[in-house]
Structure formats: structure tokens, C-alpha cells
Amino acid sequence: MSARVQSAPFDLAAELAGFGAGAGAIVTFTGVVRDDTGQMAALEIEHYPGMTERALSDYGTEAATRFDLADWRIVHRHGRLAVGQPIMMVATAARHRRAAFQAADYLMDWLKSRAPFWKREIGRDGAARWVDAKSSDEDALARW
Numbered sequence: 001m002s003a004r005v006q007s008a009p010f011d012l013a014a015e016l017a018g019f020g021a022g023a024g025a026i027v028t029f030t031g032v033v034r035d036d037t038g039q040m041a042a043l044e045i046e047h048y049p050g051m052t053e054r055a056l057s058d059y060g061t062e063a064a065t066r067f068d069l070a071d072w073r074i075v076h077r078h079g080r081l082a083v084g085q086p087i088m089m090v091a092t093a094a095r096h097r098r099a100a101f102q103a104a105d106y107l108m109d110w111l112k113s114r115a116p117f118w119k120r121e122i123g124r125d126g127a128a129r130w131v132d133a134k135s136s137d138e139d140a141l142a143r144w
Contacts (some may be wrong), residue, residue, distance in 0.1 A: 001060060001061070001064060001069075001071055001072050001073070002060075002072075002074070003053055003057040003059075003060050003074040003075075003076075004053070004056075004074070004075050004076070005047060005049070005052050005053055005075075005076050005078055006075065006076075006077060006078070007077060007079040008077075009077070009085070009086065010075045010077070010086065010089060012086075012089060015073060015075060015089060015091065016028065016091060019073060019091055019093060020070055020071040020091070020092075020093025021070075021071075022070060023070040023093035023094055023095060023100070024094070024095045024096055025093065025094055025095070025096055025097040025099070025100040025101075026091065026092070026093045027091070027092050027097070027100040027101050027103070027104040028089060028090070028091045028104070029089065029090045029091075029104050029108060030086050030088070030089045031086070031087045031088045031089070032084055032086050032087060033081045033082065033083050033084060033085050033087050034083065035083045039123050039124055039125075040083055040121050040122065040123060040124070041082070041083065041122050041123060041124045042080050042081060042082050042121075042122040043080075043083075043087070043119055043120070043121055043122070043131075044079070044080050044081075044119070044120045044122060044128070045076075045077065045079065045081065045087070045118070045119050046078065046117070046118045046120075047078050047117050047118070048116060051116055052076075052115065052116050052117065055114070055115060056074045056076065056111075056115060059074070059107055059110045059111065059114075059115070060072045060073075060074055060107065063092065063103045063106050063107050064103075066103070066106070067092070067094060067099040067100075067102055067103035067106070068094060068095070069092055069093060069094050069099070069100075069103055070093045070094055070095065071091075071092070071093040072092050072093070072107070073089070073090070074088070074089070074090055074111070075088060076088040076111070076115070076117070078117070080122070090104050090107045090108060090111070091104075092104045092107070106144055109137070109141045109144060110141065110144075112134075112137040112140070112141075113140070113141045114141070118130070119131040
């Protein structure tokens with residue numbers, strides 16, 4: 001059970017080696033930097049070291065209790081990431097698939113709306129724009 005924030009790419013296979021031993025279900029989600037406008041070159045992600053890891057760990061611990069997880073892992077990147085690069089991963093392990101799926105979904109909703117990251121889109125023209133919170137992310141979180 002761990003949460004990590006790093007600038008380097010992560011290796012999903014390495015992250016899952018030995019993960020969730022003895023669990024009946026393992027669910028993973030990997031998010032990639034996407035360009036919804038066709039004008040973005042990269043995404044810059046900032047965070048406060050220490051505070052961010054603590055918050056991610058708290059979310060994971062809450063999910064473990066709520067969904068009776070055998071294991072969980074969150075890896076989130078920071079720095080400048082090009083469109084198409086992996087930005088984060090969540091893995092959950094539980095005795096049964098429903099708990100593993102729900103826990104992964106729960107963690108993603110918390111990460112999208114509450115994780116202390118600040119994101120700035122960098123356009124192909126070099127212009128930068130801070131990413132605002134989305135009401136749809138808040139709506140998703142409200143269901144929990």
C-alpha cells in the first residue's frame with residue numbers, strides 16, 4: 001500500500017509485480033495526457049512535496065478501509081508531460097472484483113477533484129493556461 005509522486009515515467013508491469021498477492025481481483029487504471037482541443041503540446045503539473053504524498057496516502061487508506069482492500073497503489077507524475085504520456089496510475093486489490101473496481105473508481109474521483117496538483121496546459125504556440133476544476137468531477141465525487 002503506497003502513494004508516490006515522481007517526475008520519471010513509471011513501468012506498469014514493474015508496479016504490479018507482486019502487487020495484491022493473495023487477492024481475488026486486481027484493477028488498474030492508467031491515465032494519459034490527452035488533448036481535447038487539438039492545440040495542446042504538453043501539460044505541466046505542480047505540487048507541494050510532502051503535502052501531496054500525504055493526501056494521496058490518506059485517500060488510499062480511506063479506500064482500503066471502505067472497500068476492504070488487500071493492497072492499493074497510487075503513482076502520479078509531476079513536471080512537464082507531453083500529450084500521450086502516462087500521467088498517473090491507480091491499482092487496487094481485493095477479495096472480490098466489485099470492491100476492487102469500486103475502490104479504483106473512488107480513488108480516481110478523489111484524485112480528480114481533491115488531490116493537491118495544479119495543472120497548466122501548454123499550447124502548441126507556447127501559451128500557457130491553468131486548468132480549472134470541472135463541475136463534472138465534483139458531481140462524480142458527490143456520489144461517494
